[in-house]
Amino acid sequence: MVELFExxxxxxxxxxxxxxxxxxxxxxxxxxxxxxxxxAALLAAILVALGVVLILDCxxxxxxxxxx
Numbered sequence: 637m638v639e640l641f642e643x644x645x646x647x648x649x650x651x652x653x654x655x656x657x658x659x660x661x662x663x664x665x666x667x668x669x670x671x672x673x674x675x676a677a678l679l680a681a682i683l684v685a686l687g688v689v690l691i692l693d694c695x696x697x698x699x700x701x702x703x704x
Contacts, residue, residue, distance in 0.1 A: 643690035650683035 653676045660672030 640694070643687050643694060646683040646690065647687040650680040650687065653677075653680035653683065 657673045657676035657680060660668055660676060663669045663672065
């Protein structure tokens, strides 16, 4: 069961960072707008990639566990 929870954490964190990126993009301060939105979007993309890798690893582990 923990194997299914493990990929969900980076994806949930990426969703929160994507929301923060949208919130930062609406700011009036140009440094916050460009810097905050870009950094949050970059971190969200990295976490989504990590989540996909964890999902693929989990699925390959489950596939190998089925075979006797």
